[in-house]
Each structure stands twice: as structure tokens, then as C-alpha cells.
Amino acid sequence: MATYAREVHIPEENAVVALGNQGNFADMVASWSERPDDPVVHAEWRGEEGGRVAVKASLSREARDFASRATFTVIVDVDSSGRLGIKARERATETIGKHLTRAGIEEYALGLDPVSNVLTITVPEASSRSAGELTKMGSEAAVAAVGQPLGVNVEITSNPPVPTHRGGQTYLLGGGPGYCTGGFSVTNSGLAGISTAAHCSPKPSYYDGAVVGETVGGADRDVRWTKVYGAKDARFQYTTGGYYTVNTSRNPTIGEGIGRYGARTGANSATVQLSGQCLKYSGWPQYCGLFATGSQTLQPGDSGGPWYVRVPGPQTVALGISSGYYNGRDYFSGVGSLNLLNMVVVTA
Incomplete structure (x- = not known):
């Protein structure tokens, strides 16, 4: 609480209320x-x-009831334009990304804006396709994915x-020297293990002093389960030598101020700005269901590290x-992606 209060320049007692309200809103969403x-x-x-939420008509009454009872401001907008829901938008983005991958686009970031319904494709300048080709490709893929044309914006970056997984200690890749961070x-299925990123491979022989067993990585989500022999422990390192x-557990909400830890860079914080993003690293499959922040603090070695919030x-x-990171943003997989690989976060 004290750290958050310092970052946003408010008294600590106000931070307690602010984080409580933020958490209540995020839990309901x-x-x-x-x-x-x-x-x-x-x-x-x-x-x-406070919070603002756009919902379909089926949820309008319940959402307005929540807003009327909340101890903070909640603005409810009822969507009448037929925009996609959060889950449908994630599925559409993933489908569009698969079209790009099949077309030979090796590296990109992809996101569908929930307000404007504009698809943004971001590629490095070394891409083999021009902005015009990518725009046409994105438009055709959007029609195939959602049955209607979407606006397409192409951004070229240097x-x-x-993926943030090179050089260090913690989750050693095949004995090192490359490393990731345990999440x-x-x-x-009842077996104890540690979560990390799917691209953190090969697995180590030991994690936190315990023998490591089998490992399974997600096919289209950047999450991995690695079996660890030993007792389950709900603690994680949030700063060097400090544990929460x-x-x-839950997925984050856009606008939420959250914290993270990585073996390379240690503790840091950020604000969630985007959801439902897809990212394609060279040599790896497309990973979707990603959240993105408004700044880049991750470095190689931080992959798989925990993101959390204190309430x-x-x-x-x-x-x-x-x-990983791209174009000034950090990207991370939400807890929902862990659940898709049958992982359940251990809680106290």
C-alpha cells in the first residue's frame, strides 16, 4: 500500500480505499x-x-444495480452497435493472427480495439510485407474471423x-546459462508445480531447490506448467528476499495499477492498458490472450514472472x-490462460 501511495502521490489511507475500489470493480467485471x-x-x-463498463443489453439491469450499490462511481454504457464481447474479441484476434502466420509473417503484435473496432497490426521494419499488403491481409482475415470488415491500422517499428528469457538464474533453461522466472x-490435476512462460524451454533440473519433473507448454498461450516435487506453497517473491x-486469483482489468517481479529486473509496477492481444516472436508460435501495459520494464530473464495486485x-x-515486450509495452498472460492449461493457482 505504501509503495502504491508514493507512486500516485496520495496518502496511504487513501491508497487503501483506492485499491479496494479497484479490486471490487475488477472482481465484478x-x-x-x-x-x-x-x-x-x-x-x-x-x-x-471510478470504473466505466460497456455491456450488452442482457447485462444492463445487473450492471446498473451494481453501480447503484457501489461506494465508488461506476458508469454503465449499454452497447447497441453490436460490438464484440471480450471473449469473442480475443477469439477473433487469435484467428486473424493465425492468418498472418500462415501467410509467412514471422513477428508481429496484434490487437482489436474494443471502442473503435479497429485492428492494429504492428510489425518490425524488417517485415517482408508492406503496410498496404498487411492492411489488405488484415481486412480479409477480419471478414473471415467475424463476418464483417474492420478498420485496419498498420504500425512499423524499428x-x-x-521474449524475455535469456541469461541468469531462477528458472534455469536446461541447466543455463539462459533463464526465466518462476511465476x-x-x-x-492435483499435481504440484510452478507456472512460467511457454517459451521458457528446455526445463531446468531443479527449481527453488526441488527436483523438477515433466513440463507442458501452451500451444497458443505463453504459459507453461512444470512439475515440481515437494510441498505446495502459496508464496511468491515480489521483491528480492520478500514474499507475498x-x-x-483472476484476470486484470484495463486501467488497473498492478505490480510484478522478474529475476532480471526485480520489482516494478505498471498500469494495464490493453487486453486480448496476440504476439508472435521469431521462432515461436503465436501467443494470444495477452494483456499489455503502458510502459516497458521487462528485460530478458523476467519471462514467466508473477503479476499481482495487493488489496x-x-x-x-x-x-x-x-x-515479453514490444514497441514500448510489456505483455503478460492473464490467470485465465493458466486455467486453459488446467493450472490452478495455489492460494492460502
């Missing part, structure tokens, strides 16, 4: 987003202004996307694990 009818179009936490303790205990109690909420 997360529960709505899991419904089969995919009723949330967009949700954003705006700090002192550097390629970077949260998880179970997979996980009490619960009043105090309690610690597990949010996701690091993937």
Missing part, C-alpha cells in the same frame, strides 16, 4: 466476463474517476518483439505471468 453470453464489451478502471505455484502469499486486508491477488 471478471465474474461477468465468464458468462456464456460474453456480455462485457469493454471495462476500464479510471482511478479517482525493433522486433522480444506462481500451481496444481495441474496468494489469497485469490485491503491486506490480500494478494494473482493476475498473470510475464511474456
